[in-house]
Amino acid sequence: MIKVRNLKKQFGNVLVLNDINLDIEKGEVVAIIGPSGSGKSTLLRCLNLLEEPNGGTIEINDVKLDTLNYKSRDAYQLRQQTAMVFQHYNLFKNKTALQNVIEALIVSKKMKKENAIQIGEELLKRVGLEKQAKQYPITLSGGQQQRVSIARALAVKPHAILFDEPTSALDPELVNEVLQVIRQLADQDTTMVIVTHEMQFAKEVADKVIFMADGKIIEQGTPEQVIDHSENPRTQRFLRQLV
Ligand code: ADP
Ligand code: MG
Numbered sequence: 001m002i003k004v005r006n007l008k009k010q011f012g013n014v015l016v017l018n019d020i021n022l023d024i025e026k027g028e029v030v031a032i033i034g035p036s037g038s039g040k041s042t043l044l045r046c047l048n049l050l051e052e053p054n055g056g057t058i059e060i061n062d063v064k065l066d067t068l069n070y071k072s073r074d075a076y077q078l079r080q081q082t083a084m085v086f087q088h089y090n091l092f093k094n095k096t097a098l099q100n101v102i103e104a105l106i107v108s109k110k111m112k113k114e115n116a117i118q119i120g121e122e123l124l125k126r127v128g129l130e131k132q133a134k135q136y137p138i139t140l141s142g143g144q145q146q147r148v149s150i151a152r153a154l155a156v157k158p159h160a161i162l163f164d165e166p167t168s169a170l171d172p173e174l175v176n177e178v179l180q181v182i183r184q185l186a187d188q189d190t191t192m193v194i195v196t197h198e199m200q201f202a203k204e205v206a207d208k209v210i211f212m213a214d215g216k217i218i219e220q221g222t223p224e225q226v227i228d229h230s231e232n233p234r235t236q237r238f239l240r241q242l243v
Helices: 040-047 072-080 097-107 113-126 142-155 172-187 199-205 223-228 233-242
Strands: 002-011 014-024 029-033 055-060 063-066 082-085 160-164 192-195 208-213 216-221
Touching: 002 040, 014 040, 014 216, 029 040, 029 199, 029 223, 040 055, 040 082, 040 160, 040 192, 063 072, 082 142, 097 113, 097 142, 113 142, 142 160, 142 172, 172 192, 172 199, 199 223, 208 223, 208 233, 216 223, 216 233
Parallel strands: 029 192, 029 208, 082 160, 160 192
Antiparallel strands: 002 014, 002 055, 055 063, 208 216
16 A cells, blocks of 8 residues: 655754655554654655655556656646645634535545535534534644644545644643544554554554664664564664653
8 A cells, every 4th residue: 555665854964754655555553662762753744745755656556656747637636635634633613623624625626515515514523522513623622633633634534644644742641532533444444554653552553663873764664573572772772761
């Protein structure tokens, strides 16, 4: 479903992604862990071309792109394959929860408003927010806002959802309601890539864990292999610092 080969990204002359190779199967949940500054966000952002890579190929669900030579149409197609959930939700403040969820359906997908509203209401129900449909983001808790942003990501029916530290900005008591929604998606075989510092959660939902440091994938494997029994000193050092 997702195949990345020799992906490179530099900011100025700093190499932030150094030859990343990645394979993700349909329905797989992949957790990316690693120290701050290791390139986790940049990797997610390159997958949907929010950042322009400096080399390598990205293939998502039959859309294949040579990052050094592609047409804007191919970039558009590639972007359609995934949806992103950000740490700080990034909702439109002047739109209600429902309007946020259906915005892309109306603007990009040119869907009729009645149809979009029906889909939007169903999605809000799925994340437990049917009663908050008409509320503006400022009147919602952080956990509720993040659940709206997950409903918004689901609205475009992406082939994979990319989460960048979805619970890092939340007060501790709000983390679980968001993780619960992600758990449900995992149970429904949604393909997801999740950058997270929640090791317990990663162990529970991830089929595969990737440890990144200094722009490289240092190690990948099952949660047991990488989180519980890593023999890599760099991984061990990172995990020790978390506790
Ligand atoms: P992580 O998400 O693992 O914390 P990032 O992908 O955000 O790491 O950042 C990787 C490196 O790239 C860091 O050194 C960061 O400072 C740098 N970086 C990220 N975005 C930019 C940018 N827009 N301009 C310059 N440097 C950046
Ligand atoms: Mg980051």
